[in-house]
Amino acid sequence: MKKMIAALALLSTAALAQAPQFSTDRLTQDIRTLSSDAFEGRGPATPGEQKTIAYISEGMAAAGLQPAGDVEGGKRSWYQKVPLLRTSISDADPKLVLTVAGKAMPMTQGEQIAVRAPLTGQKHVNVNNAPLVFVGYGVTAPERKWDDFKGLDVKGKMLVVLVNDPDFETGNGDFGGKAMTYYGRWTYKYEEAARRGAAGVLIVHETDPASYGWNTVKNSNTNTMFDIVRKHPKASHTPVEAWIQRDQAVAIFKASGLDFEAEKKRAQTRGFKPVPLKASFSADYRVDAEVITSHNVAGILPGAQRPDEIVVYSGHWDHLGVGQPDARGDRIYNGAVDNATGIAQMLELARTFAKGPRPQRSILFLAVGAEEKGLLGSEYYASNPLYPLAKTVGVINMDGGSIAGPTRNFTISGSAKLGLLDDLTRLAAARNRVYSPDPNPEAGGFYRSDHFPFAKRGVPAISFDGGNNLVEGGVARGEELSKAYTRDRYHQPADEWSPDWNLAGMTADLELLHALGSELANRRAWPNWSTDSEFRATRDKTAAQRR
Missing domain, CATH: 3.50.30.30 (Glucose Oxidase; domain 1)
Structure with missing residues (x-):
């Protein structure tokens, strides 16, 4: 065990030395575009959805991914159709x-x-x-x-x-x-x-x-x-x-x-x-x-050695669309932080992975819809997976992004115990960051993000959060900004892009998440839940399919 830990530490150090560069300009462009009024709040089954999924699929294609959605005419499309009651x-x-x-x-x-x-x-x-x-x-x-x-x-x-x-x-x-x-x-x-x-x-x-x-x-x-x-x-x-x-x-x-x-x-x-x-x-x-059709967007980077084994990066593309006006008369719920930031990070990760050495396992980039309506896009995928859940290595979900600068810590939604968190904690330590438990477990964040439909079916899954201990301002400033966002902008028209954002924290998060995905995609091990987790037994039932 000590030799394994030492080997992993060496891998972490080597990966850190070769850390990819992420562009704040590209992140800004994607966030500003997706959260602009032109996208009408990205409501499912609206013109805003069509603009959104087209933008994401075009971004995936430009990054160098291959379509990974439904099979149409003998070929994969970029989209998975998601029938919904509206x-x-x-x-x-x-x-x-x-x-x-x-x-x-x-x-x-x-x-x-x-x-x-x-x-x-x-x-x-x-x-x-x-x-x-x-x-x-x-x-x-x-x-x-x-x-x-x-x-x-x-x-x-x-x-x-x-x-x-x-x-x-x-x-x-x-x-x-x-x-x-x-x-x-x-x-x-x-x-x-x-x-x-x-x-x-x-x-x-x-x-x-x-x-x-x-x-x-x-x-x-x-x-x-x-x-x-x-x-x-x-x-x-x-x-x-x-x-x-x-x-x-x-x-x-x-x-x-x-x-x-x-x-x-x-x-x-x-x-x-x-x-x-x-x-x-x-x-x-x-x-x-009426019954309508929404969509998930899926692009894949096929693995060079074990393409049937899948690492997933996920995030939801939708927001609340056009709704009740606020005090300013604004009716467009732009969803800049929630979750244009997550989709921008996904596209940036796709660009970086596609430019690098081909991973051994495949990496699926999955933009799910109707999260704001009850995790419906991810629930549909988990019920009708494009790739078998038994051979899905893990899910790294991004819902929200760091916009106030770098942090000394990170967290995940909820308090789940699983190997993915152990890996993430080790990789973060090499970057002088520590894991902090969810500061608001009473909010039930574990059940409110798109990793949950995968988790309840046994797939190791986390929803990443960039942390609250800001390098400039500490925990006090981080909590102050978090509470202000929840009070003044969360699920309100005021959730808009701002030129005052500091995306250095987002690029630091991406470097950490890239390192985790790279490890998962280039080793043979399969992460799992802790032995006392309520999801362990479900995962273990499919163990034979991963030998």
Whole structure:
């Protein structure tokens, strides 16, 4: 083992001495172009998508990659078709009424409430005075001996639920403390409600446990919605999926003779029981629903010796498109950091690898779509892989990029333990950078990036983050800038390119990610999850295919 570690250290040193050069000018050009108003926020199934995927495929071709998408006419194309259900609320002012203690209170979409267009396939939503019931965090977790429903029949009811996990506030308990489990994700809460036949879900928004403010909730949920095409969509979605402002929840609880904070504390205990509220919810609006086709973009650099073994660099090309105007009247959600930076980094890596010695294994550059709609492009690829997942060495996902200069550290989304992270930590150490655990594990970042659909199918996968310990300003400055971005620009029209960006940190990240990909593509070893990982058993089932 010591000899292996020493050999790897020598390889790391040699790779560092021959580090490729990355161009901030090319990165800037790609980011500025993809996040310009001309691309209309890169919404799936819009003219912005067509411009985006054409730009990426042309960039891949110019870099020297080969098409790696669907086979058409006996040849690979640049694109993988991704069929999606697209829905939107067609009424300008959907009827949304909360009746509290007998008093009808009309609600305005985007203000007190954010209702998603239904993903059940229905063309009309009509809910008439569905009773509200508070079900805590809406969790059923037998392995943790946790059940927020306690046998209650919730068919036809509106569930009021809290976001995140029961132990988010206390920092300790049955759900991993501050680190969010999948039970804390809003997607899980919708799914559990659908399994139980509820009429809908009202998630109570609070900034800290959600990890983002109301503007993000509003902008992400009141525009066009997408989902993969399902045989039984009502098994996964309720007719009404919505968030409400905390003040609304407090008022409902007060009218029901309850204290919101006290009930929240009860919900953090295993003995919690559902609480009927003296309120009901009505909704009436029409829906446009149709199946459309979006696309992933795929280019490959074939391996010289083992081309059937695949290393993947991934990132999502989409953003929110055109939506509700901000205070300036801007309706284009440009998505410069999220995720024009990731696609620019992918193209720059493709150029660098294609110019260098041909790797032993193939390297796939995968730009996935509809990430902002629920990781749908990556979910579709992982369900319908262009290349077998059993022989996919690992996935390195790039979602966001370093725009404030070099850092002394790096991190990944979540706290997963796997060989890829060990490799990355070793390579970073040779560059005087250290691994820092995810500073915000309560945000559930592990479940919010495109590596997750691969991870849950056993493929070693990480989503890279350039770190927060800035060379100029330290952690304090890094955290200050991160919080400002989340508050003022994340999922808002203000996420635009700026000439003030310092991309020296991005080029340093690319050099590190290139070194990792180069090692994976030029050695015979297969990284894996730690022995106690929930993904290890799934990966091990396909071990025979990697001998």
